[in-house]
Structure formats: C-alpha cells, structure tokens
Amino acid sequence: MLFSPEEILETISMIGKENFDIRAVTLGISLHDCASPSEKETCENVYRKICACAGRMVPEAEKLERKYGIPIINKRVSVTPISTVIAPCVRGLDAGRGENAAVEVAKALDRAARDNGIDLVGGYSALVHGGIGRSDAVLAGSLPRALSETERVCGSLNVATTQSGVNLDAVSLAARQVKMLAEATGKDKGFGAAKFVVLCNAPGDIPFMAGAFHGYGCGEAAVNVGVSGPGTVKAAVSALPPGADAAEVAEAVKRAAFKITRAGELVGRELAKNLGVPFGSVDLSLAPTTKTADSVAEVLEEIGLTRAGAPGSTAALYLLTNAMKSGGAMATRRAGGYSGAFIPVSEDARMNDAVESGAMTLPKLEAMTSVCSVGLDMIAIPGATPWEAIAAIVADEMAIGVANNKCTGARLIPVPGGKAGETVDFGGLFGKATIIGVGSESGARFVSRGGRMPAPIHSMRN
Amino acid sequence: MAGKELAVITAFGKDRTGLVAGVSRVLAENGVNIEDLSQTIMQDMFAMMILVDIGKSSRSFDELQEMLSREGGRLGLEVRIMHKDIFERMHRV
Numbered sequence: 190m191l192f193s194p195e196e197i198l199e200t201i202s203m204i205g206k207e208n209f210d211i212r213a214v215t216l217g218i219s220l221h222d223c224a225s226p227s228e229k230e231t232c233e234n235v236y237r238k239i240c241a242c243a244g245r246m247v248p249e250a251e252k253l254e255r256k257y258g259i260p261i262i263n264k265r266v267s268v269t270p271i272s273t274v275i276a277p278c279v280r281g282l283d284a285g286r287g288e289n290a291a292v293e294v295a296k297a298l299d300r301a302a303r304d305n306g307i308d309l310v311g312g313y314s315a316l317v318h319g320g321i322g323r324s325d326a327v328l329a330g331s332l333p334r335a336l337s338e339t340e341r342v343c344g345s346l347n348v349a350t351t352q353s354g355v356n357l358d359a360v361s362l363a364a365r366q367v368k369m370l371a372e373a374t375g376k377d378k379g380f381g382a383a384k385f386v387v388l389c390n391a392p393g394d395i396p397f398m399a400g401a402f403h404g405y406g407c408g409e410a411a412v413n414v415g416v417s418g419p420g421t422v423k424a425a426v427s428a429l430p431p432g433a434d435a436a437e438v439a440e441a442v443k444r445a446a447f448k449i450t451r452a453g454e455l456v457g458r459e460l461a462k463n464l465g466v467p468f469g470s471v472d473l474s475l476a477p478t479t480k481t482a483d484s485v486a487e488v489l490e491e492i493g494l495t496r497a498g499a500p501g502s503t504a505a506l507y508l509l510t511n512a513m514k515s516g517g518a519m520a521t522r523r524a525g526g527y528s529g530a531f532i533p534v535s536e537d538a539r540m541n542d543a544v545e546s547g548a549m550t551l552p553k554l555e556a557m558t559s560v561c562s563v564g565l566d567m568i569a570i571p572g573a574t575p576w577e578a579i580a581a582i583v584a585d586e587m588a589i590g591v592a593n594n595k596c597t598g599a600r601l602i603p604v605p606g607g608k609a610g611e612t613v614d615f616g617g618l619f620g621k622a623t624i625i626g627v628g629s630e631s632g633a634r635f636v637s638r639g640g641r642m643p644a645p646i647h648s649m650r651n
Numbered sequence: 652m653a654g655k656e657l658a659v660i661t662a663f664g665k666d667r668t669g670l671v672a673g674v675s676r677v678l679a680e681n682g683v684n685i686e687d688l689s690q691t692i693m694q695d696m697f698a699m700m701i702l703v704d705i706g707k708s709s710r711s712f713d714e715l716q717e718m719l720s721r722e723g724g725r726l727g728l729e730v731r732i733m734h735k736d737i738f739e740r741m742h743r744v
Contacts, residue, residue: 190687190689190700190702191657191686191687191702191735191738191739192659192702192735192738192739192742194689194691194698194700196738196741196742197659197661197700197738198698199741199742200733200737200738200741200742201661201731252713255712255713255716256712256733256734257733257734257736257737258731258732258733258737259737448741448742451740451741452737452740452741454740455736455737455740
C-alpha cells in the first residue's frame with residue numbers, strides 16, 4: 190500500500206484521540222484603502238472589503254475540513270491596525286468624538302465578522318512602541334468601549350520592540366485600558382480584557398487571537414495558519430522507552446511537530462489558493478485547549494515534572510519549544526507568527542490545576558515566558574489590582590521580549606470583585622482560571638516615570 | 652498516475668459478515684476504483700484501510716463521504732474518507 194496501516198492509523202489517532210486540529214486559519218486583509226475622512230464611509234468601506242475578501246472563507250475552510258478529515262476550529266480575519274484606518278476620519282476631532290468614530294469602525298468589523306460566520310476579527314490595534322500618534326491615542330482610548338460593545342473584535346497595543354526599547358508611557362496607557370476594559374465587562378467577570386493583549390516585537394502574521402493583525406509589509410491579503418497538537422506531542426513523549434534521555438525526548442517532539450506542521454501547511458496553502466490570495470506562514474506554536482490530552486502543562490509533566498510549575502518547568506518548556514521549532518521549521522516553507530508554545534492559564538485546564546494547587550505562580554509563569562511565546566496569557570488577577578501594578582507586570586514582560594529579541598505579550602484579566610484563590614469560569618474554550626495574587630509590593634514609582642526604556646545593546650549579550 | 656485522485660478510506664467497528672462487501676459496493680456503484688486494500692482484526696474489532704481512486708467517480712468528494720458514512724451507519728462501522736495528500740504530507744519528507 191502507498192501508506193502503511195501504521196501510518197494511516199497514526200494520523201487517524203492523532204485526530205480522533207489526541208485532539209490534533211488546525212487551531213485557526215486567519216485571513217489577513219489590508220484595510221489601507223478603506224480609510225476616508227468620513228466616518229460613515231470608513232465603516233462602509235471596512236465592512237464591504239471584509240465581506241468581499243472573506244465572504245467565501247468559511248465554506249472553503251469547511252470543504253477542506255471534510256477533504257482532509259481535520260477539524261479547523263477557528264476561521265478568523267486579521268486586519269491592518271485600525272489606528273491607521275481611522276486616522277483621516279478622527280483628524281481634528283476632540284478625544285470623545287474621535288473615540289465615538291473609532292467605536293463605530295469596531296462595530297463595522299464586528300458586523301462583517303458576524304455576517305460571514307467569522308469567529309473573531311483581530312487588528313483593533315496600534316503600534317505605539319516608538320511613540321503614541323494621534324489616531325493611536327484615539328484607538329487606545331476607545332478600547333474599553335470598542336471591545337465591550339462588540340462580540341468578535343480583538344485588539345492589541347505593541348508597546349515595545351528590540352529596536353526601540355520599551356515605551357513606558359504606552360505600557361501605562363495599556364494597563365489603564367486593561368483595567369477599564371475589565372470593569373466595562375464586569376458582568377462577564379472582566380472577560381473583555383481577554384480580547385486585548387499588550388505585545389512586544391509583534392509580528393504582522395500572527396494567526397492567533399487576541400494579537401492577530403495584518404502587518405505593514407504583508408501585502409494585500411494572506412492566509413496564516415495556527416496548528417494545535419499538545420495531545421500528539423504528549424503521546425509521542427509517552428511512547429518513548431522509560432529513561433529516554435533529553436535528546437531523545439527532543440527528537441520525538443520534533444517528529445510530532447513535523448507532522449502537525451505539514452498538515453497545517455497543506456490546509457493553509459490550499460485555502461489560500463482557493464481564495465486566490467498568497468499563503469503567509471504557519472505559526473508553529475503549540476496551542477492547548479481546555480480538553481484533557483490537549484494541554485501544554487500535561488506535556489511538561491510527561492517530560493518529567495510532578496506538576497507544571499515545579500522546578501525544571503522552564504527547562505522542560507525550553508526543550509519542548511526548541512524541538513517544536515526544529516521539527517516545524519523543516520515542515521513548512523515559512524514559519525511565522527509567534528512560533529513557540531502557549532502557556533495560558535485558563536485555556537489549559539492542567540495549567541490552571543497547577544495554579545490552583547499552588548505549584549504554578551506568577552513569577553514562575555514569567556520565568557517560563559523567557560523561553561517560549563507568547564507571554565503571560567489568560568491570567569486572572571484580583572479586580573482590586575491597581576493599574577500601576579498591571580503596568581509593572583506588563584513592563585517586566587516587555588523587558589523579557591526586548592532583551593531576548595523575541596515576541597512576548599501580556600493578557601491579564603483583573604476580575605472585577607475577584608480575589609486571589611477564587612475561580613472564575615469564562616465559559617467554553619476560554620476555560621476556568623484561578624485568580625493569582627500579585628503581591629503587595631509595588632513598582633508604581635518606576636512605571637510612573639514614563640518615557641522610553643532604551644533598546645538593548647546587542648554587542649554585549651549576557 | 653495522470654487523472655488519478657487518490658483517497659484513503661478507513662473503517663473501524665465490530666466484526667461481522669458483509670463489511671467489506673457493503674463498503675466496496677458503495678465504491679463500485681459510484682465509479683470509485685479500489686487500488687489497494689488492507690484489513691485486519693484487532694481484538695475482535697474490524698479495521699479496514701482502502702486506497703481508492705476517486706478521479707473517475709461521478710460523485711463529488713462530499714457526496715462520497717456522505718454515502719460512505721451512511722453505509723457505515725448501517726453496518727455499525729466508523730467510516731472516513733480522507734484525501735491521500737494528508738497522509739503523504741505527514742509521513743513522507
């Protein structure tokens with residue numbers, strides 16, 4: 190036979206038992222040509238362009254699901270950072286009227302997503318690492334309303350890059366918005382904050398939310414793909430003989446990553462071809478869900494930890510992430526996006542178990558983000574946490590990204606009324622999160638200094 | 652290989668008479684040629700893998716999938732059809 194029964198069974202088992210799937214196909218669309226001095230016209234242009242480009246995406250993706258027998262969990266759209274698109278129509282307006290106009294554009298994005306069956310649309314964003322432009326400030330100011338008054342829109346602020354350093358003013362701005370966003374969605378336990386991420390070194394071809402946007406220089410449109418497969422990787426590690434050494438673990442992960450990534454590339458390329466747009470990249474990130482056997486924490490434990498968060502967690506995550514990249518890079522013509530491993534708390538049931546038991550803490554999560562992407566993710570913190578404390582946590586995370594020349598992010602949810610140790614349920618795939626205390630010591634005086642933390646000197650890497 | 656479009660059909664379920672006949676009848680009736688077939692019994696469970704050419708079938712991929720799934724339901728089998736590219740990409744460098 191062209192394929193051995195073992196090969197066929199392995200593929201079937203990956204999908205059936207190990208929860209392997211294509212996590213997201215994300216169609217990036219440039220909205221540069223939608224900008225207009227008229228708010229109404231901007232909204233109409235945005236709505237029409239998304240419908241024209243993405244109208245066939247969901248049925249085409251569903252056709253590929255059937256053809257290859259692999260579920261595609263999310264069909265998404267990412268767009269040009271909206272701060273650019275709204276620039277002409279908010280020019281000359283005061284902050285209040287400008288933000289009203291921006292919120293209308295968010296609603297147009299939301300309508301376009303809903304009317305085309307698109308799960309989420311990302312790109313209600315601004316790049317403010319080198320300074321906050323007028324339309325950037327308007328967009329940032331509108332974030333609490335824009336994301337709480339829409340259902341499917343996600344936003345981000347890129348506040349740091351290795352080239353420009355960390356913009357502390359932007360960090361503080363972002364932290365205030367996180368706080369207000371959570372409060373504006375208090376009845377949903379602050380869930381609005383889950384639709385917003387603060388980023389460092391954000392790539393323009395991320396397929397995952399909340400950080401996806403269609404970056405400058407990424408052309409008119411492109412299909413980017415994010416794959417999943419913690420279950421498959423865990424199965425590969427557990428199939429090793431007892432006592433397999435670290436290099437053998439890495440080899441097993443590489444082989445699994447290769448297979449997972451090849452499937453993602455196949456589906457992504459064909460979808461791009463069928464939609465008549467270029468293929469962008471495959472994001473190699475290992476992405477968990479709340480399902481059992483679909484957890485990055487379980488993979489770490491399979492490598493040899495009693496619990497995720499135990500000493501050795503950072504090393505195990507490094508081994509895992511590096512092997513995923515090695516196997517994935519050979520499997521795709523272009524790797525992109527975050528390409529690391531996600532360690533969200535609420536979206537990974539086993540990770541949340543580790544938080545609940547006290548094995549996993551905020552400092553340990555922070556340490557682990559230095560060897561993976563995408564940073565502090567889906568972490569519930571007490572609602573009473575002041576914005577300055579959020580800013581200081583974000584600043585730490587941005588410094589890790591800037592110094593290590595990598596993408597990092599912070600998606601923190603200050604749960605209104607929530608206290609450390611309590612559990613909140615965000616529902617469905619967003620999962621449950623045990624609220625993590627942030628301590629009582631403060632970095633407020635530091636972040637309040639504002640200004641820009643200079644870029645790292647890379648000739649003296651230590 | 653010109654004109655050929657290969658797919659892999661897998662069927663799993665409790666062993667009984669008529670399983671191969673049932674699935675292959677659907678294929679024959681719809682112009683799907685069997686290129687290769689492998690079957691085994693694993694712990695009383697029937698497992699069949701068929702490499703087929705759907706290139707000359709009058710039915711679309713989705714229609715074939717629907718018919719096979721219906722036949723599978725009748726026979727108590729879990730039947731899938733997947734385009735061969737997915738196996739080729741995963742298992743061949």
